[in-house]
Structure formats: structure tokens, C-alpha cells
Amino acid sequence: MITAENSSSLSGDFLRVAGVTKTFERMRALSDVSFSVRRGEVLGLIGPNGAGKTTLFECLAGVLPADSGSVCHTEQSIAPGDRSSFLFYLPDGIVPWPAQTVRWALDFTLGFFGGPANLRDDVIQRLDLRPLLNAPIGTLSKGQRKRALLAAGLLTPQPVLLADEPFDGLDLRQTREIAAALRTYSAAGRTLFLSIHQIADAARVCDRFVLLSGGRVRGEGTLSELCAVALSQKSEAPPKGLEEVFLALT
Amino acid sequence: MHSPKPAWLWLVEKEWRELLVSRAWWVLLVVIGPLVGVSFIGAVRTYAEVSGLGGTAAGVGEALSPLVGIWAPTFSGCELAAVFLLPFVCIRLVGGDRQSGALKLESQHGMPAFARIAAKAGVLAGGWFIASAAPVVAMIMWKSYGGTLYAPELATVAVGHLLNAGLTIALAAAAASITEHPSTAAIVTLSVTVGTWIVNFIAAVQGGIWERLASYTPTAMVAEFQHGLLRLDMVLIALALVTGGLALAAIWMRIGVAVRRRVFESLALGALMTVVVATSALVNTSWDLSENRMNSFSERDEQTLSQIRTPLRIEAHLAAEDPRRADLERKALSKLRRVMPQLQVQYISATATGLFEQTSPHYGEIWYELAGKKEMSRITTAEGVLETIYALAGVSPPAEADESIFRGHPLAVPPKGAAIVFYGIWPVVVIAVGILIRRRST
Numbered sequence: 178m179i180t181a182e183n184s185s186s187l188s189g190d191f192l193r194v195a196g197v198t199k200t201f202e203r204m205r206a207l208s209d210v211s212f213s214v215r216r217g218e219v220l221g222l223i224g225p226n227g228a229g230k231t232t233l234f235e236c237l238a239g240v241l242p243a244d245s246g247s248v249c250h251t252e253q254s255i256a257p258g259d260r261s262s263f264l265f266y267l268p269d270g271i272v273p274w275p276a277q278t279v280r281w282a283l284d285f286t287l288g289f290f291g292g293p294a295n296l297r298d299d300v301i302q303r304l305d306l307r308p309l310l311n312a313p314i315g316t317l318s319k320g321q322r323k324r325a326l327l328a329a330g331l332l333t334p335q336p337v338l339l340a341d342e343p344f345d346g347l348d349l350r351q352t353r354e355i356a357a358a359l360r361t362y363s364a365a366g367r368t369l370f371l372s373i374h375q376i377a378d379a380a381r382v383c384d385r386f387v388l389l390s391g392g393r394v395r396g397e398g399t400l401s402e403l404c405a406v407a408l409s410q411k412s413e414a415p416p417k418g419l420e421e422v423f424l425a426l427t
Numbered sequence: 428m429h430s431p432k433p434a435w436l437w438l439v440e441k442e443w444r445e446l447l448v449s450r451a452w453w454v455l456l457v458v459i460g461p462l463v464g465v466s467f468i469g470a471v472r473t474y475a476e477v478s479g480l481g482g483t484a485a486g487v488g489e490a491l492s493p494l495v496g497i498w499a500p501t502f503s504g505c506e507l508a509a510v511f512l513l514p515f516v517c518i519r520l521v522g523g524d525r526q527s528g529a530l531k532l533e534s535q536h537g538m539p540a541f542a543r544i545a546a547k548a549g550v551l552a553g554g555w556f557i558a559s560a561a562p563v564v565a566m567i568m569w570k571s572y573g574g575t576l577y578a579p580e581l582a583t584v585a586v587g588h589l590l591n592a593g594l595t596i597a598l599a600a601a602a603a604s605i606t607e608h609p610s611t612a613a614i615v616t617l618s619v620t621v622g623t624w625i626v627n628f629i630a631a632v633q634g635g636i637w638e639r640l641a642s643y644t645p646t647a648m649v650a651e652f653q654h655g656l657l658r659l660d661m662v663l664i665a666l667a668l669v670t671g672g673l674a675l676a677a678i679w680m681r682i683g684v685a686v687r688r689r690v691f692e693s694l695a696l697g698a699l700m701t702v703v704v705a706t707s708a709l710v711n712t713s714w715d716l717s718e719n720r721m722n723s724f725s726e727r728d729e730q731t732l733s734q735i736r737t738p739l740r741i742e743a744h745l746a747a748e749d750p751r752r753a754d755l756e757r758k759a760l761s762k763l764r765r766v767m768p769q770l771q772v773q774y775i776s777a778t779a780t781g782l783f784e785q786t787s788p789h790y791g792e793i794w795y796e797l798a799g800k801k802e803m804s805r806i807t808t809a810e811g812v813l814e815t816i817y818a819l820a821g822v823s824p825p826a827e828a829d830e831s832i833f834r835g836h837p838l839a840v841p842p843k844g845a846a847i848v849f850y851g852i853w854p855v856v857v858i859a860v861g862i863l864i865r866r867r868s869t
Contacts, residue, residue, distance in 0.1 A: 288432055
């Protein structure tokens with residue numbers, strides 16, 4: 178298995194997550210989760226339902242207290258209260274400011290968080306939000322809302338965006354368009370960390386992957402690196418594609 | 428690129444927009460008009476009758492002050508709205524963010540949680556200020572009838588109701604922040620309110636420490652302000668409780684902090700608030716801003732009493748529910764405390780009602796002790812109490828000054844047009860403005 182330790186040595190890590198553990202009552206949701214995030218990459222957090230993806234994102238963003246673990250930037254540990262300088266977490270399934278329009282929500286995000294105003298029109302165009310600008314967020318369909326909130330996330334100033342299930346509710350065409358848009362912003366320097374349970378979607382957009390299952394990291398790396406790990410663990414034929422890698426390692 | 432508008436201003440604007448689309452606030456606005464109206468109309472009718480309208484002997488209302496006759500009942504509509512409607516507006520604004528997920532987004536801004544809750548509280552106070560237009564309309568109508576307005580006493584009543592609203596906002600904000608669901612927050616808020624009523628009830632029955640505690644409940648506080656009495660201890664305690672409630676809300680808004688730590692911080696805050704409230708309760712400064720000086724003795728009596736430097740001790744053998752005790756407290760002792768801060772009062776009774784103590788030889792006696800001399804009286808009126816104190820102190824009672832007697836402002840005019848304004852025009856205008864604003868905002 179490629180671990181955070183040896184992965185970090187491959188290139189400069191922007192963030193290093195180490196030993197994150199979270200327990201709800203008697204149920205351990207995350208166990209000693211460690212991996213690294215590189216600058217400008219699209220990192221996919223892959224795992225089945227209940228793997229602990231959302232819990233991990235919330236712990237990283239500091240909106241849920243972790244039992245233990247750290248997030249480091251250039252060897253300096255970042256306290257949960259200070260992580261908002263590095264990370265912005267976009268939760269799944271929320272309907273914030275339901276009576277306000279999409280236009281207002283985007284302007285509020287830019288103004289409140291101090292995001293890049295020059296990206297506003299570009300984000301609106303790439304995510305096809307112009308017809309929705311005057312619609313209240315509460316009246317949008319699931320997919321429309323997902324695009325609007327993703328736009329809000331892209332307009333935040335933090336170098337790393339954590340998006341929980343960014344393709345949930347989108348049709349195939351929209352998924353492809355959004356994936357292309359995300360790749361564009363990643364190429365422009367934004368680091369994206371996406372939690373995705375649809376492995377095909379993840380394979381389409383991500384540079385590297387963190388496989389999470391049962392609250393533990395089962396693998397971390399590029400597809401080829403993960404294939405090598407899967408092959409080394411099983412004596413069968415090399416896995417074809419991310420799905421088989423995922424099944425082999427989890 | 429950063430926005431030229433600071434983040435807190437964005438937040439205030441956001442809270443304001445959220446308030447404008449909150450149905451709970453519009454319901455409060457619609458309802459507060461008729462609530463204030465029904466109180467105002469009833470008060471003006473009674474005032475008019477006492478002033479001679481409809482055959483009552485003219486002159487009966489000479490001593491009637493608009494503060495007690497009109498404004499105390501009129502503003503009671505605001506008190507009802509503050510207790511039963513305002514909490515829901517507050518819970519909608521604070522708890523709504525948790526429900527919608529906006530809290531998770533906004534909490535990722537580096538802004539302190541107290542600043543975020545203060546923005547909500549500020550906007551809610553603004554919303555309450557707008558709702559207070561209803562009693563302002565009542566004042567305009569009263570003036571149009573030929574009634575008199577005495578600004579200092581009206582300002583005192585308004586301050587009392589603003590503080591009461593502040594307490595409600597702080598309580599509801601804390602409840603909405605601590606609990607997971609708005610309905611739980613509503614139950615918690617109303618339970619605390621009912622709890623303060625229970626304290627008032629126990630105080631009326633038991634007296635003692637309960638009586639002291641009950642004097643700081645919102646109901647008692649509003650009652651003091653409605654009598655035109657501005658007590659510094661009450662203002663300080665109310666402000667401390669408002670700040671404490673908002674601080675508690677801020678502690679629990681930090682969803683990324685471990686629950687155990689939030690519990691410890693809450694306990695520390697509770698300890699700090701206890702010290703602040705206990706210290707504030709020692710402050711004895713107050714201002715009687717009522718036009719008829721209903722909370723004070725005459726100026727001449729106050730001058731004479733202030734010359735008595737020796738501490739006065741009073742021992743009253745009256746039960747908590749005995750009406751004579753209420754008389755003694757309201758008409759004499761509350762006024763005496765303001766002039767003689769060293770006054771010590773002790774009530775002695777074996778029962779709460781005093782009904783079965785009437786045959787006891789000492790029941791009903793009020794003992795005064797000054798510089799080693801003792802005097803007993805059974806009189807509970809202000810005049811009787813003052814007479815006994817003067818006799819005990821060996822000072823001559825001051826001559827009564829005719830010019831200082833409040834002559835009242837009788838007004839025998841029915842509340843013409845008030846029903847149309849409060850039951851018709853007010854709701855229609857509020858609903859129309861509400862529809863217009865909602866259309867504009869989307």
C-alpha cells in the first residue's frame with residue numbers, strides 16, 4: 178500500500194493529514210487516517226457509503242471535532258480553528274439561504290469570504306448558471322442546487338476546496354461538463370479534494386485517489402500506483418481500471 | 428481580490444435579508460398591531476371613563492397618570508409579543524442556519540462566533556425596533572386625542588421593553604444554538620419563560636430569597652420600567668444576561684469544537700455570569716422618571732429622610748400573601764430603599780397567607796428601630812410609615828408643598844379611529860409591504 182509517508186516523498190505535499198481518528202459513541206468512524214494532498218491536484222476520496230468520507234471532510238475542515246490527528250502545512254500543524262485559511266469544505270445535501278437567489282449567494286460568498294471576484298462570470302458560464310441566477314436556492318432541483326453550490330465553493334479564496342459528492346444529482350452530460358470545469362480550475366492552481374462514491378466519475382476527473390473503507394485508508398496514489406499495490410497484494414491478473422483496484426484493495 | 432465591503436457588513440446584510448424573508452417576523456409584525464391596539468383601546472376607554480366620560484364624576488381621574496393608565500397596558504401588548512412571538516423569529520434566524528447547512532459554510536470564515544451571533548442579535552433588535560412602531564402609532568393617536576406625553580417616562584418604558592426583547596433574543600439564540608432542532612429550541616425557550624413565572628409565583632407565596640430572585644425576572648423588570656423607574660442594577664443585570672446568553676450561543680455555534688470543551692466553557696461562563704449578576708445586584712442607584720414621581724416620596728420628604736444617617740431597621744410581621752405587605756412594600760418601603768440605602772427590612776411570618784396568624788398577638792405589627800430606639804405601628808401607608816420614622820428620628824415632618832402634588836391629566840375622549848388603525852390599516856399595510864419586499868428580493 179502506498180502510504181502518506183512514502184507518497185509525500187514523491188513530491189512536495191501541500192497538506193499532510195496524519196492519524197485522524199473519530200468515534201461516534203461506540204462506533205469508530207475514522208481510524209488513524211493519513212494521506213497527503215499535493216498542490217494543484219484533483220484528489221479523489223473514494224469509498225462506499227458509510228466509509229467515513231463525509232466525516233473525514235468535516236474533521237479536516239474543522240466543522241466536526243476529531244478525536245485525534247493533525248493536518249500539517251510545511252511541517253506546521255494547523256489547528257482546526259485555523260484551517261479555514263487553507264481549506265474550504267462544501268458539504269453535500271445542504272440548502273443554505275433557501276430564500277435567497279443564486280446571484281445573491283454567489284455575491285455573498287465572494288464578499289463574505291473574500292473570494293476572487295474576477296472568476297465570478299467564468300464560474301457562472303462554466304457551470305451554466307446564468308438561467309438560474311434569479312432563482313431562489315430553495316426552489317432549485319438537486320442537480321441545479323449542486324451546480325450553484327459548487328460555483329459558490331469555487332468562488333472561495335482557500336487554496337484547497339473539499340467538495341462532498343460534487344457529481345451527486347447531475348446527469349451524465351452535466352457530470353462531464355462539471356468535471357471539465359473542475360479540471361480547468363485545478364490546472365489554474367486550485368487544489369481540489371473530491372469525495373466521490375461513483376468510481377467511474379472519480380476516474381474521469383481525479384489525478385490521484387485515497388481509498389477509504391470502514392474508516393481506514395486502504396490505498397493512496399495514482400491509478401497506476403494503486404494497480405501496482407493491488408497486484409502485489411493479489412496474485413491474480415492485474416486489475417483493469419479503478420473499480421477493480423477498489424474492489425481488490427477494500 | 429477582496430471585496431471593499433467588510434465581511435461583517437456582508438453578514439449583517441445577509442441576516443437582514445434572512446429576517447425579511449422570515450414568515451415568523453412578518454407574523455409578529457401583523458399580530459403586534461392588533462395586540463397593542465386592543466390594549467390601547469381598552470386603556471383609553473377606561474381612562475376616559477375615569478376622567479368623566481359617560482357620567483362618571485369629573486375629577487376622579489385627576490391623579491391618573493397616562494403612564495399607568497395608558498402606557499403600561501398598551502406596552503403590555505409588546506410584552507406578549509416578546510414572550511410568545513419573538514422567540515420564534517430568533518430561533519428561525521439562528522436555528523435556520525443549522526437546519527439549512529449555512530452554519531457549516533459560514534463557520535468556515537475566521538470571524539469569531541460571538542461576532543456572528545452579535546450580527547444576528549443586532550438584526551433581530553432592529554426587527555423588534557420596527558415592530559415597536561405599533562406603540563408609536565398609539566402615542567401619535569393619544570396625542571391626536573389631546574393627551575399628554577411625558578418623554579422621560581415613555582423612554583423608560585421603551586428601554587424596559589427593549590431590554591426584555593434583548594433577554595428573549597439572547598435566551599432563544601442560546602437555545603437554538605445548543606439544541607439540534609428548532610422545535611426543541613422553542614420548547615426550551617418557553618420552558619425558561621414559564622420557569623420565571625414559577626419563580627414569581629413562589630416569591631409571592633414564600634417571600635424571602637425567592638422575592639429577591641423574582642425581582643430580576645423579565646416580568647418584574649418590565650413592571651418596574653412601566654412604573655417609570657430606571658434601576659441601574661436591573662439595567663446592568665439585563666445587559667449582563669443578554670451578553671451571557673449571546674456568549675453561550677456563540678460557544679455552541681462552534682460546531683467544530685469538542686462537546687466536552689463547550690460544556691466546560693458554558694460552565695465557566697455560568698460562573699462568571701453569577702458573579703457579575705450578584706455584583707450588579709448590589710448597585711442601588713435608580714432614577715424615578717415618572718411624571719407623578721410614583722416611585723418616590725415628595726422631594727421635601729426625601730430631603731428630610733436623607734438627613735437621617737443612622738441605619739434604620741424594620742421588622743414587619745406580615746405574611747408573603749398578605750395584601751398589607753404588598754401595600755407596605757409598594758407604597759412605602761420601595762420608595763424608602765431609594766432614599767435610605769442602609770435600610771434593613773425583615774419580614775416575619777409562620778405561614779404564607781397569614782390567614783391563621785391573625786389571632787397571633789404580634790401579627791400585623793411593624794417594628795422600627797433607629798439608633799437603639801424602637802417604635803411599633805400597624806400602618807402600611809406611605810404617610811403612616813414616614814410619620815413613625817420621623818417620630819423615631821426626632822425630626823419634624825416637612826410641610827406639604829401644594830405645588831409638588833401631581834394633578835394628573837384627565838382626558839375624557841373615546842379612542843376614535845383606533846380600531847380601524849390597529850385592526851384594519853395596520854395588518855393590511857404590513858401584509859402589503861411584506862408581499863412587496865418578498866417580490867423585490869427574489
